[in-house]
Amino acid sequence: MRGAGTVALSLGICLCAGQLVGVSPASAAAAAPITAAAVSAKVKPVVTTKFSTRKVKYGAKVKVTAKYINPTNGKVVTSGTVRLQAYRKGKWVNQATKNLGKSGSVALTMAPKVSGYLRAVYAGSAKFTSLAGGKTYVSVTPKVSAASGNKIINEARKHVGSLYKFGAAGPSRFDCSGYTMYVYRKTTGKKLPHKANSQQKYGKAVAKGSKQIGDLVVFRNGSYGYHAGIYAGSGYMYDSPHTGARVSKRKMIGSNYVVRRLA
Numbered sequence: 574m575r576g577a578g579t580v581a582l583s584l585g586i587c588l589c590a591g592q593l594v595g596v597s598p599a600s601a602a603a604a605a606p607i608t609a610a611a612v613s614a615k616v617k618p619v620v621t622t623k624f625s626t627r628k629v630k631y632g633a634k635v636k637v638t639a640k641y642i643n644p645t646n647g648k649v650v651t652s653g654t655v656r657l658q659a660y661r662k663g664k665w666v667n668q669a670t671k672n673l674g675k676s677g678s679v680a681l682t683m684a685p686k687v688s689g690y691l692r693a694v695y696a697g698s699a700k701f702t703s704l705a706g707g708k709t710y711v712s713v714t715p716k717v718s719a720a721s722g723n724k725i726i727n728e729a730r731k732h733v734g735s736l737y738k739f740g741a742a743g744p745s746r747f748d749c750s751g752y753t754m755y756v757y758r759k760t761t762g763k764k765l766p767h768k769a770n771s772q773q774k775y776g777k778a779v780a781k782g783s784k785q786i787g788d789l790v791v792f793r794n795g796s797y798g799y800h801a802g803i804y805a806g807s808g809y810m811y812d813s814p815h816t817g818a819r820v821s822k823r824k825m826i827g828s829n830y831v832v833r834r835l836a
């Protein structure tokens with residue numbers, strides 16, 4: 574059987590000189606021992622993440638800036654490591670790492686080779702918990718290998734001087750779409766229709782500013798494709814232009830055209 578003192582303490586009262594004296598709950602709480610968990614409690618920081626771009630060309634860099642704030646006082650977090658991660662083949666893979674400094678922010682860069690999600694991850698410190706920032710999808714424009722582009726251009730160059738002939742598709746005479754049809758079949762194995770308007774629907778659409786050597790270019794009147802050629806770089810193309818002309822490399826004229834990638 575417990576003594577009266579033990580019972581009194583459990584009820585939040587004490588015995589003084591034979592009298593019962595009440596002890597307030599606040600006083601009892603103040604007297605409670607401080608646990609190790611209370612001492613070691615960490616704060617979850619707040620992060621602001623910015624991406625320099627969400628669409629890049631193959632080989633170009635993406636800059637990810639992350640800033641961390643202590644929500645209890647509004648001050649920046651100045652300690653801990655931040656990792657830039659990319660989601661690849663079902664898992665997050667580290668790409669770059671930096672330590673936080675006085676500014677509370679870091680700028681991490683990488684040159685992604687494929688499209689996918691990126692995120693910044695704070696590893697935590699003695700005062701702050703770890704934190705994974707939100708993921709953002711970054712699209713990468715595929716690269717045409719130099720070998721593929723050069724192979725196409727080398728074949729296109731072989732036929733310089735061949736006479737234009739309506740309805741012809743090689744090997745010695747061509748019309749415009751017959752020429753592109755012949756070159757791409759020889760170099761890539763792709764079978765294009767013998768009509769410029771139909772060819773603009775084949776391959777992968779590419780922005781004009783991202784066109785590369787070996788890409789198919791189809792000039793249009795409105796949305797109708799009336800002429801096809803092969804991009805040779807620096808604003809030039811190989812094509813078989815019209816009756817009385819020959820296959821040649823010449824300056825591209827006009828801005829109403831689409832680019833398709835077949836390599």
